[in-house]
Amino acid sequence: MLTIGRLAAYAGVTVRAVHFYHQKGLLPEPQRDSSGYRRYDAAAVVELIRIRTLADAGVPLSRVRELLSARPAEFSAAVDEIDRRLRAEIRERQGHRRRIAQLAAGDSLALPPEAVAYLGRLRELGFPDRMIELERDAWILVAAQVPEQMPTLMALKRAQLDSPAVIDIYDQLLAAVEWEPDDPRLPALADRLAAFIDATSADWDTADPEFELDDDLVDLLDSVFLDLVPMARRLLVLLEERGWRGWTRLERVTGPR
């Protein structure tokens, strides 16, 4: 007759594990002695070892009972299923390893390499961190909603950076990022911005993929600008007076005036 501690030691498990198996009905409760201690026979050791053998092979405890008494056909069917689960779990971790390696390699989270490269180019051009973070956040949102469009979009953006006119406008905008809404220089900035948009808008209208962005996403990107840049709302008002509404997606104002 064995105490629970000796039973557990023979099977190489803890006493707590044996209690747990009793609670789950995996191992039947044995007789108790006069003081309430559980008393086991050798067959319990065998049964416990058989349980652990299955558990050590990755069988969930909830299925151990049925497998212990399964006939070969059921057994091998169950084994197939468990092996499939194990393979899936392995693939999952392998995917995790790949992704975390990418995170360790790139310098930014949640962005594809093209976007990281684009942000790096902005940094090379001397744009300040504040604005780069703004860009980063916007692109994180875009990448999350339409990842498949990212290569196209980034190629477009990088091409724009080759144009001195674009660089010039970026420079002016970044200088204004910290301005208050009532800054007297804002109307002049709006003038130059509108002129730039007027001059280049012809290029965009021709099936630009950015125009396929979802309405919700456009709103969201606008709100990044509105939330993080103090003068944003004022600038949009000024732009609208000059014939352009919106920010992420610009639309010509029609109607009176």
Next chain:
Amino acid sequence: MLTIGRLAAYAGVTVRAVHFYHQKGLLPEPQRDSSGYRRYDAAAVVELIRIRTLADAGVPLSRVRELLSARPAEFSAAVDEIDRRLRAEIRERQGHRRRIAQLAAGDSLALPPEAVAYLGRLRELGFPDRMIELERDAWILVAAQVPEQMPTLMALKRAQLDSPAVIDIYDQLLAAVEWEPDDPRLPALADRLAAFIDATSADWDTADPEFELDDDLVDLLDSVFLDLVPMARRLLVLLEERGWRGWTRLERVTGPR
């Protein structure tokens, strides 16, 4: 301003997950509107996406917060550790796959292939299932305690099966497995058994590895016999009268008589 449902949709998570991140302090609680609803800005979407990016790479939520604000050196150290954990988990599942494949191939749980082969041989020789299960249980116990001795022990046992005298004794024993303790044929069986032991004991004493079995294990194996065979205790008494004490490990009775 976004409701929690739209926030969750943008980041590709459930509302419940956002609640959970709030509860864990991973994502700060935003302002509430007049009716108590949470109201989020676009920055919250970005933050949530960054959280999911790490979580999707296998980073435990408890470490996400520190990693989001980690400098590159800390970040890569943490990534190394997480990758080690992932590798360990993959190795663990691969071990599970190997073991469960072995279980599917062999016909018995918790036994090495030599033991399975030995039991198969017993079955070939026509021994009944009852006795084979007894043997199986005993060997499961031995394999669990001293797995490294199993090849040697099994080789010894298989060699014994080549001896007609051993087979004969096995046959007689198995025929007696179901006898009651008061069966009149028992003394005669004990006579033949003692004679067999007397005749072969000389071979064993010479450094048989089975004699290295732990005292506790010997007791345990004896109790398998005692628990499962009705006439076991009586047979041991009869054997002791004939000069041999024990079962798993036999010892010559010394002293008076």
Next chain:
DNA sequence: CTTGACCCTGACGCTACGTCAGGCAGGCAC
């Protein structure tokens, strides 16, 4: 008689949420 090792039950902790349950809020149709 004390001490240390062992046994008992009950309960909380861990991971990352899913899934009710019960109730309020907002907007639309009638």
Next chain:
DNA sequence: GTGCCTGCCTGACGTAGCGTCAGGGTCAAG
């Protein structure tokens, strides 16, 4: 105004497999 649908709120339990107290009783040895 009223009913309905959807969305939001909080709180609580369930998952897997035990580990780890907490607060007690028991057993064998010194």
